[in-house]
Amino acid sequence: MARTSQPGRREAILDAAHAVFARKGYAAAGVADLASELGIGHGTVYRYFENKRDVAVAVLDRALTRIAEVVTAEDPSDTDDLDAYRGQVERIGYRLYDLFAADPALGRLVFVDLAAVDDGLRDRLLRAYQTFAGYTEAYLRNGVSKGFLRADLEVETTALIVNGIIFEGAAQVARAIDPRPLRDRWIRATTRLLFDGIAA
Amino acid sequence: MARTSQPGRREAILDAAHAVFARKGYAAAGVADLASELGIGHGTVYRYFENKRDVAVAVLDRALTRIAEVVTAEDPSDTDDLDAYRGQVERIGYRLYDLFAADPALGRLVFVDLAAVDDGLRDRLLRAYQTFAGYTEAYLRNGVSKGFLRADLEVETTALIVNGIIFEGAAQVARAIDPRPLRDRWIRATTRLLFDGIAA
Amino acid sequence: MARTSQPGRREAILDAAHAVFARKGYAAAGVADLASELGIGHGTVYRYFENKRDVAVAVLDRALTRIAEVVTAEDPSDTDDLDAYRGQVERIGYRLYDLFAADPALGRLVFVDLAAVDDGLRDRLLRAYQTFAGYTEAYLRNGVSKGFLRADLEVETTALIVNGIIFEGAAQVARAIDPRPLRDRWIRATTRLLFDGIAA
Amino acid sequence: MARTSQPGRREAILDAAHAVFARKGYAAAGVADLASELGIGHGTVYRYFENKRDVAVAVLDRALTRIAEVVTAEDPSDTDDLDAYRGQVERIGYRLYDLFAADPALGRLVFVDLAAVDDGLRDRLLRAYQTFAGYTEAYLRNGVSKGFLRADLEVETTALIVNGIIFEGAAQVARAIDPRPLRDRWIRATTRLLFDGIAA
DNA sequence: CATGAATGAGTCTTCATTCAT
DNA sequence: AATGAATGAAGACTCATTCAT
Numbered sequence: 001m002a003r004t005s006q007p008g009r010r011e012a013i014l015d016a017a018h019a020v021f022a023r024k025g026y027a028a029a030g031v032a033d034l035a036s037e038l039g040i041g042h043g044t045v046y047r048y049f050e051n052k053r054d055v056a057v058a059v060l061d062r063a064l065t066r067i068a069e070v071v072t073a074e075d076p077s078d079t080d081d082l083d084a085y086r087g088q089v090e091r092i093g094y095r096l097y098d099l100f101a102a103d104p105a106l107g108r109l110v111f112v113d114l115a116a117v118d119d120g121l122r123d124r125l126l127r128a129y130q131t132f133a134g135y136t137e138a139y140l141r142n143g144v145s146k147g148f149l150r151a152d153l154e155v156e157t158t159a160l161i162v163n164g165i166i167f168e169g170a171a172q173v174a175r176a177i178d179p180r181p182l183r184d185r186w187i188r189a190t191t192r193l194l195f196d197g198i199a200a
Numbered sequence: 201m202a203r204t205s206q207p208g209r210r211e212a213i214l215d216a217a218h219a220v221f222a223r224k225g226y227a228a229a230g231v232a233d234l235a236s237e238l239g240i241g242h243g244t245v246y247r248y249f250e251n252k253r254d255v256a257v258a259v260l261d262r263a264l265t266r267i268a269e270v271v272t273a274e275d276p277s278d279t280d281d282l283d284a285y286r287g288q289v290e291r292i293g294y295r296l297y298d299l300f301a302a303d304p305a306l307g308r309l310v311f312v313d314l315a316a317v318d319d320g321l322r323d324r325l326l327r328a329y330q331t332f333a334g335y336t337e338a339y340l341r342n343g344v345s346k347g348f349l350r351a352d353l354e355v356e357t358t359a360l361i362v363n364g365i366i367f368e369g370a371a372q373v374a375r376a377i378d379p380r381p382l383r384d385r386w387i388r389a390t391t392r393l394l395f396d397g398i399a400a
Numbered sequence: 401m402a403r404t405s406q407p408g409r410r411e412a413i414l415d416a417a418h419a420v421f422a423r424k425g426y427a428a429a430g431v432a433d434l435a436s437e438l439g440i441g442h443g444t445v446y447r448y449f450e451n452k453r454d455v456a457v458a459v460l461d462r463a464l465t466r467i468a469e470v471v472t473a474e475d476p477s478d479t480d481d482l483d484a485y486r487g488q489v490e491r492i493g494y495r496l497y498d499l500f501a502a503d504p505a506l507g508r509l510v511f512v513d514l515a516a517v518d519d520g521l522r523d524r525l526l527r528a529y530q531t532f533a534g535y536t537e538a539y540l541r542n543g544v545s546k547g548f549l550r551a552d553l554e555v556e557t558t559a560l561i562v563n564g565i566i567f568e569g570a571a572q573v574a575r576a577i578d579p580r581p582l583r584d585r586w587i588r589a590t591t592r593l594l595f596d597g598i599a600a
Numbered sequence: 601m602a603r604t605s606q607p608g609r610r611e612a613i614l615d616a617a618h619a620v621f622a623r624k625g626y627a628a629a630g631v632a633d634l635a636s637e638l639g640i641g642h643g644t645v646y647r648y649f650e651n652k653r654d655v656a657v658a659v660l661d662r663a664l665t666r667i668a669e670v671v672t673a674e675d676p677s678d679t680d681d682l683d684a685y686r687g688q689v690e691r692i693g694y695r696l697y698d699l700f701a702a703d704p705a706l707g708r709l710v711f712v713d714l715a716a717v718d719d720g721l722r723d724r725l726l727r728a729y730q731t732f733a734g735y736t737e738a739y740l741r742n743g744v745s746k747g748f749l750r751a752d753l754e755v756e757t758t759a760l761i762v763n764g765i766i767f768e769g770a771a772q773v774a775r776a777i778d779p780r781p782l783r784d785r786w787i788r789a790t791t792r793l794l795f796d797g798i799a800a
Numbered sequence: 801c802a803t804g805a806a807t808g809a810g811t812c813t814t815c816a817t818t819c820a821t
Numbered sequence: 822a823a824t825g826a827a828t829g830a831a832g833a834c835t836c837a838t839t840c841a842t
Contacts, residue, residue, distance in 0.1 A: 025316060025318065026316070027227045027316070028318070030814085030815060030816080031815075031816060031817085032815080032816090032825095035825095040823080040824085041823060041824040041825055042816095042817095042824085042825070043817090043818085043819085043823070043824050043825060043826095044822080044823055044824070044825095046816095046817070046818080047822070047823075051816070051817075052815095052816065052817090108322075111312075112311075112312055112315045112316050112322070113316050115312045115316075116225060116226070116227070116312050116313050116315075116316035118225065118228070122308070122312070126375075140398070143398075149398050150392075150396070150398060153392075153398055154385060154388065154389040154392070157385050157386055157388075157389035158389050158392075158393060158398065160368075160369075160372060160386075161365050161368075161369065161386075161389060161390060161393060164364055164365055164368030164369065164372075165361050165364055165365060165368075167368075168360075168361070168364030168365075168367075168368060169360075169361065169364065172360060172364075175326075185354060185357050186357055186360075186361075188354065188357075189354040189357035189358050189361060190361060192350075192353075192354070193358060193361060193393070193394070193397070194393070194397060194398050195397050195398065196350070196397050197393070197394060197395050197396050197397035198340070198343075198349050198350060198353055198358065198394050198395065209805090230831085230832060230833080231832080231833065231834080232832080232833090240806075240807085241806060241807040241808055242807085242808075242833095242834090243806070243807055243808060243809095243834085243835080243836085244805080244806055244807070246833095246834070246835080247804095247805065247806075251833075251834075252832095252833070252834090409826090425716060425718065426716070427627045427716070428718070430810085430811060430812080431811080431812065431813085432811085432812090440827075440828085441827060441828040441829055442812095442813095442828085442829075443813085443814080443815085443827070443828055443829060443830095444826080444827055444828070446812095446813070446814080447825095447826065447827075451812075451813075452811090452812070452813095508722070511712075512711075512712055512715045512716050512722070513716050515712045515716075516625060516626070516627070516712050516713050516715075516716035518625065518628070522708075522712070526775075550792075550796070553792075554785060554788065554789040554792070557785050557786055557788075557789035558789050558793060560768075560769075560772060560786075561765055561768075561769065561786075561789060561790060561793060564764055564765055564768030564769065564772075565761055565764055565765060565768075567768075568760075568761075568764030568765075568767075568768060569760075569761065569764065572760060572764075575726070585754060585757045586757055586760075586761075588754065588757075589754040589757035589758050589761060590761060592753075592754070592758075593758060593761060593793070593794070593797070594793070594797060595797050596750070596797050597793070597794060597795050597796050597797035630835085630836060630837080631836075631837060631838085632804095632836080632837090635804095640802080640803085641802060641803040641804055642803085642804070642837095642838095643802070643803050643804060643805095643838090643839080643840085644801085644802055644803070644804095646837095646838070646839080647801070647802075651837070651838075652836095652837065652838090
C-alpha cells in the first residue's frame, strides 16, 4: 500500500539525527550520514527540514521536551513536609538519571554539541534552563511558604544551583560505564547535601 | 641572523584565538580569522601550530591552567574549623567568578565550544574536571578528618557536586549583564546550601 | 530516481584529464582545470575519483591498457620463419607508432609526466614494462626454438632492448611535426638493425 | 679564517638538490629540504639561485654535462675496423653504466623527474639528446665511410636508436639491486644485437 | 653573506544544498 | 514524494619567495 505521506518520516529522521549527532558531533556529522543511518536518500532530509541546522533545532527541542517531561511530572504544590519533598526530589532524580542513562550521549549532545552549533541554539538551551529553574523555584517557594524550607532561602539562585547539580550529575552519570551505582550514590549525596548540608 | 622569532607570537596567537573562538565558536572561526584578528598572515599561524585543532588544544590547556591556578591557590589542609573552611570556599568562589567575569565567554568557550571540537579535547576537559574534583575532595577529606564536616560525608561524589555548582555558577554569572551582584548572590546561596542545607 | 549517473562521465573525465595532464603536466594541472575542460563543476570529479592522484592512476592504467592491446594483438607462436617475424615486428611497430602519432603527447604523458607523480605510479609503469617485455621475450623464444633466431640469443635482455627501441622510437616519433615519414624511417632502421645488424 | 664568498656553496647546493630531487622527486622536494640536506638556511639558496626551478635547471645541466663527458670521451674517427669500433662501444657502455650505477637515481632524475618540471627543462633534455645522437651519428658515419659499417646504414635514425638502447639500458641497470651482472649482460646483448643482429 | 620568520597565492578537498528525473 | 548526481562556496593547509636583522 502506497503511503503518500510518510507520517513517521520526520520523527525517524530526528531519531537518526539524534543518534548520529551524539555519535560524531554536529560538525562532523554530514547530512548524508543522517540519511544513510536511516537508509534513505539524503535529498529526502530536505523535504522535512529546511537545512542541517533546522534538524539540529528539532533534535534539541525534542530532547529538551523529554527532559522537561521528567522535571514537570510532579506537582510543586503537592508536598507539605520535608520528607515528602525529599521523596519528590529523589523521584525526579531517578527518572532524570534513567533518561540520561538510557541515552548516554544525551548530556553531551544537548549541553555540548548542540549548544556549540550557534547562538540561536544556545539561546534555546538557555531558555529551557530558565524554564527548568522556574519549576525548581516553584518547588522551593512551596516549601518556604509551607514552612518546611528555610524562610530566608534564596529561592531564585538556589533553584539555579539545584538545577546545576542535577544536570551536571546526570551528565556525569551518563558518562560512566556502569551508571546504576553511580546514580544511586549521586542521588544520595545530592539529597544529603540539600537537606542536611555538609557540616558535622 | 634573521628577524628573531617573536617570543610573544605564540602567546599572542593564543590570545587572538581565544577571543575569536569565544566570539564565533570554533567551527565558524577560520584560521584566517585568527590571523586577521592579530593583523598577521594566516600562514604565520602554521609556524606556531600544527593546525587549527592544535590551536584549540593550546587555548583549552591555557584556560584550564588559569582555572587550576585559582582552584589550587589555597591549601586544603589549612583549615581547622567550619568557619575557616567557609572562608576558603568563599575566597575560591570570588576569585573564580572574577576570572569568569573578566572573560565573559570563558565558560562557553571551555565548557561548550572547545568541548565540542572532538573527543580528544573533550577528554582533556574531563581530565581537568577530575583534577579539580581531586582538589575539592582533599578539602572535604580534611574537614571530615578534623571533625568539622559530617563523618558520613560522601566525599568523592560530593566533590563532584560542589565542582558542578561552582563551575555552573561561574558560567551563569559570566553570562549576566552585570555579574557583580549575581556573583555575590550565588556565592552566598552556595555557601548557605553547602553549610546549612535548605531545610528549615 | 534522481538524474541517473552518466555512465560516460567517468570516462569523459579521464579523457579530459588525459588531455590536460598532457598539455600542462600533472603538477601544473589543477582539479579545476580537469573539470572546466569538461565544463563541469570540480566537485563532480570527486564523485568519480578519490582525489587527483586517483585520476592520474586511472589515466595511466587506461593508456597502458591501450598500448598493451597493440603489443598483444599478435600471437608470438604464429611465426615460423624470419620473414614472418619481420612482418610481425613491422606490424606492431606501425600500430604502435600510429597510436602515439594519434596522441602526440601520449609518450610524454605516460613515460614522463605520470611517471613523475610518485613511486606508486612509477611502479605501475615499471610493471607494465615488464609485461610488455614478457611478450617480446615470447616472440624471441619462439624464434630461437624454431631456429630462425640465433640459438645463443640473450632473450631476456634483448627483449628489454627491443622494447626500449620501440617505446623510445614511438616517443620520438610522436614529438615530430610530421610523424609519418619519421615513423617509416624508424621502423625500417629498427628492423634492419634487428635483423641485419650494423656491420658491413 | 672568514671566507667571505663560499666558492663551493653553489656546487654544494647542487649536490644536495641532486640528492633530494632524486630521493623525493622535484615536486615533493621543498626548497627547505634542499637547504636542510646541507644544513644551511633555506634563504641562502636564493643567494645562489633565482628560484627552485633555477636549481633544477642547474642540476639537469650538470648531470647532462657528466653524461656528455662519457659519451664524448672517445674520438669518433679513431676507429678503422669493426673490432675497434666494437671495443669503443663497449668502453662507452661500461663507463656510462658505471656512471648510472654510482648514482642509481640518476636516470629517473634526469629522464623523468626533471623532464616533468616544465617544457623548458624538457627542451633542454631534448637538445642534449640531439647532441648525444650527433656524436653517435659521427661514429656511425666514420664506420660507413671507412667501409666497416653497412653502406646503406640509416645513420641518423640508427644513431637515435642506439642512443635509446644505451640510455634505456643505463636507466634499467640503475634500477637493479645488483647492477654489475646486469650491466655485463646488457652490454653483451647490445653489442651482439648491433654487430650481429638477432637472426640465426 | 646568511638566516629563517613572515607572507599569501594557490590547491585540494569537503559537503550543504539544489533540482532534474 | 524520493532520490542522488551535480554543484561551488568555503576553508584548511603548503611552500616558494622576500627581506629585516
